[in-house]
Amino acid sequence: MFLKEIKSADLVEVMDVSQLFDPSIGSISVRFQAGEEVGDSEDVNKGDLIFPSGEALPKCWLDIHYRMNFN
Numbered sequence: 001m002f003l004k005e006i007k008s009a010d011l012v013e014v015m016d017v018s019q020l021f022d023p024s025i026g027s028i029s030v031r032f033q034a035g036e037e038v039g040d041s042e043d044v045n046k047g048d049l050i051f052p053s054g055e056a057l058p059k060c061w062l063d064i065h066y067r068m069n070f071n
Contacts (some may be wrong), residue, residue, distance in 0.1 A: 001013070001014045001017050001020070002014070002033070003030070003049045003050065003051060003052065003057075004049065004050050004051065004052050004054075005032075005044065005048055005049060006048050006049070006050055007048065008032075008034070010032050010033065010034040011032075011033040011034070012030035012031065012032050012033060012044065013030060013031045013033060013038075014028060014029075014030055015029040015030060015031065015041055016028065016029060020046065020057075020061060021061055022061075023060060023061055023062060023063055023064040023066065024064050025046070026045060026046060026047075027043045027044060027045050027046065028043065028044060028046055029041045029042070029043055029044075030042065030043075030044050030049075046061065046062055047062060
């Protein structure tokens with residue numbers, strides 16, 4: 001699955017999507033897709049990622065208590 005880093009606007013490949021869906025995990029392993037060569041995997045905070053369309057990640061992927069917040 002590909003996402004985009006907010007700061008650099010570079011595409012990143014998510015190495016393990018199960019980490020992405022788990023709200024108790026704050027950072028995930030990704031590989032940046034900028035340039036001609038694929039970079040080494042590195043950990044990135046999930047809050048720094050968005051979908052390539054610019055849409056934010058679902059709150060249930062980021063906040064372990066998302067069902068308790070009614071704001």
